[in-house]
Amino acid sequence: MDTHRIHHDYKPGEITDITNRLIAETDERxxxxVAQPHKEFSNTIEGYEDIITAYNERFDPVSFMMDVHTSADIRKDAENARDLSSTYLVGLESRKDLFNALHEADATTPRSTLSPVQRRLSEQTLLRFKRNGLDLPDDKRERVTALKKELAILCTKFEANLGNNTDTAAITPADIEGAPETFLKRLKRGSDGEYIVEAKSSDVVPFMENVKSGDARYHVLDVWERREASNNNPLLRRALDIRAELADLLGYPTWADYSTEIKMTKNAKTAQDFLVDLRRDLAPLTTRDMKELIDLKYANGSDEPFRQWDIMYYANQLLKQKHDIDSDEIRKYFPADHVVPQLLGLASDLFGVRFEEIPADAWHPSVRLFATSDAASGETIGHIYTDLYPRDGKYSHAMAQWLRRPYSRGEKRALPINAIVANFAPPSDGQPSLLSHEEVETFFHEFGHIMHMTLAKPEYSTMGVAGVAWDFVEVPSQMMENWVWDKRMLQTLSRHYENGSPLPDDLIDRMIAARNASSGVWNMRQLVLGTLDMQLHTERGLDPTETHKDIYRGLMGIEPLADTQMPASFGHIMGGYEAGYYGYIWSKAFAQDLFSRFEREGVRNPRVGMEYRKTVLEPGDSRDAIDLAREFLGREPNNDAFVKSLGL
Known part of the structure; x- marks a missing residue:
């Protein structure tokens, strides 16, 4: 049997049955x-690690079916299984007898006999249990367990609702002036000839950037920002209440303090101070950039107030009118079937790896599979699936997901299997999938995650990328974005889908010169989300929707959509990034600092790329992230490159 292929041919109910059997087998182990008479590191702490590793190896690929399977019944089955699994694991790491066994093994094993990585495993394992309330009296511990189980179910349901959303906006032909022909060709049509715009980023973004009618843009944005509101708002409010109660029970001032304890920031105040300082630094740039968009709207003959649904349109018009950049024309130079091999070629040169496409036999015919090997030894080191186009019920954004987590300890070894999931415009009517430059950047971002997941070589599976501090985990992905702004890379990355020509040099120069166009607006938008997330997890009893409106108004300087329900689709705060969204901007500072070495020594320098692979990617979570950054840089990290990248 091919161990690198992910099984997907399930019958309804089969994934739940698999999960129930897995839970029963895990309980036996x-x-x-726990019954072992003599407990020490090797048979108890490593033994528990082996049990969790085996559990994840079997559950991760079946759980993934919730995000990508073509059958609604199978996706629902996987959702049920995810609920079963998440509540089981909460209960497992809340068991007093198991905690006592692990604690006994830790206490009876001399620290001097353990390697630094073994000591780290012991400390992190015990900390996970303590963060589930194992130091509390039984009644409080049981309450913590019950609340965490409920929270896990809420988060799964929140994500499932977004994945299954089918909201659309119907736009008449008269109201769609400005939309590119390539975009219109792939839209569905209604019975009266209206264009059907789905509430998916692959439809919403090109619509908002190009359609001239403000009323039509308002309509599409209104659908986008209200999707799943009736279903997800109650889930989010309940989740916030649970997190606040959990913080009280576990002895933390706020959930943000609980969440950041195991991140680089270590506490909520550090994260909050970072956001406040960044707001101060960004404010003049945001004001300048927003004024430029407002002035452009009035210069184009409008006397209406500037609104939220104007931002993307006039930012795109600014690129056209000030920088002579037509985003839709640029899209024609980035067919996916050219971008993918060029990205793989870059990764090969930088990181000393090779990619070979092999038959996928996957959950959808468009999915591709690449075997990854070390260029020097020829040894296979992992496999990567790509699932790039939208379909009903599929996860609606872009992500990188592990399907098998790597580890290598003695004779125990597993190679990683990962998947990159996106929602780019699919091929249609003989036209290939064409990516905007922004989508190319998104693809590089997710591929940065994939390289981290594929090249990490931890001794223990829990010390792979899944264990990396969540305000550092975005560093490899955001660093990878920089290559789409390199002139030489853009020359090789682009190929017009009709005539095969690369982007003209003068157009590349204009694109690079315009990199920071409206950057104050886009970065402040990120700050809105980071501030909203942190405020919801440090203050009690807030209404998420009204809080978002207040923050948006204060930071962006314009009124938000009146009926916005954006928090109901803010998947990050129900998907592991709660009190951690600030990490995107925090990570950006480290990403730009690390990239400064490539800028200085060559953006395709294989020596620097291999050093980055060995120093930053391969360790996973076997060492603190700050130490990895220091070693690669040869100094203390700083914000100089980050400040420059913001255009400050």
Whole structure:
């Protein structure tokens, strides 16, 4: 059997059955571990690690079916299984007998006999249990367990609702002036000839950037920002209440303090101060950039107030009118079937790896599979799936997902299997999938995650990328974005889908010169989300929708959409990034600092790329992230490159 292929041919109910059997088998192994008369690091702490590793190896690929399977019944089955699994794991790491066994093993094993990585495993394992309330009296511990189980179910449901959303906006032909022909060709049509715009980024973004009618843009944005509101708002409010109660029970001032304890910031105040300082630094740039967009609207003959649904349109018009950049024309130079191999070629040169496409036999015919090997040894080191186009019920944004987590300890070894999931415009009517430059940047971002997941070589599976501090985990992905702004890379990355020509040099120069166009607006938008997330997790009893409106108004300087329900689709705060969204901007500072070495020594320098692979990617979570950055840079990290990248 091909161990690198992900099984997908399930019958309804089969994934739930698999999960129930897996839970029963895991319970048997836990019972044997706890019953051991003599407990030490190797048979108890490493033994528990082996049990969790085996569990994840079997559950991760079936859980993934919730995000990508073509059958609604199978996706629902995987959703049920995810609920079963998440509540089981909460209960497992809340068990007093298991905690006592692990604690006994830790206490009876001399620290001097353990390697630094083994000591780290022991400390992190025990910390996970303590963060589930194992130091609390039984009644409070049981309450923590019950609340965490409920929270896990809420988060799964929130994501499932967004994935299954089918909201659309119907736009008459008279109201769609400005939309590119390539975009219109792939839209569905209604019975009266109206264009059907789906509430998916692959439809919403090109619509908002190009359609001239403000009323039509308002309509599409209104649908986009209100999707799943009736279903997800109650889930989010309940989740916030649960997190606040959990913080009280576990002895933390706020959930943000609980969340940041295991991140680089270590506490909520550090994260909050970072956001406040960044707001101060960005404010003049945002004011300048917003004024430029407002002035452009009035210069184009409008006397209407500037609104939220104007931002993307006039930012795109600014590129056209001031910088002579037509985003839709640029899209024609980035067919996906050219971008993918060029990105793989860059990764090969930088990181010393090779990619070979092999038959995928996957959950959808458009999915591709690449075997990854080390260029020097020829040894296979992992496999990567790509699932790039939207379909009903599929996860609606872009992500990188592990399907098998790597580890290598003695004879125990597993190679990683990962998937990059996106929602780019699919091929249609003989035209290939064409990516905007922004989508190319998104693809590079997710591929940065994939390289981290593929090249990490931890001794223990829990010390792979899944264990990396969540305000550092975005560093490899955001660093990878820089290559789409390199002139030489853009020359090789682009190929017009009709005549095969690369982007003209003068157009590339204009694109690079306009890199920071409206950057104050886009970065402040990120700050809105980071501030909203942090405020919801440090203050009690807030209404998420009204809080978002207040923050948006204060930071962006314009009125938000009147009926916006944006928090109901803010998947990050129900998907592991709660009190952690600030990490995108925090990570950007480290990403730009690390990239400064490539800028200085060559953006395709294989020596620097291999050093980055060995120093930053391969360790996973076996060392603190700050130490990895220091070693690669040869100094303390600083914000100089980050400040420059913001256009400040």
């Amino acid at each position: 836990i019972a044997e571990l």
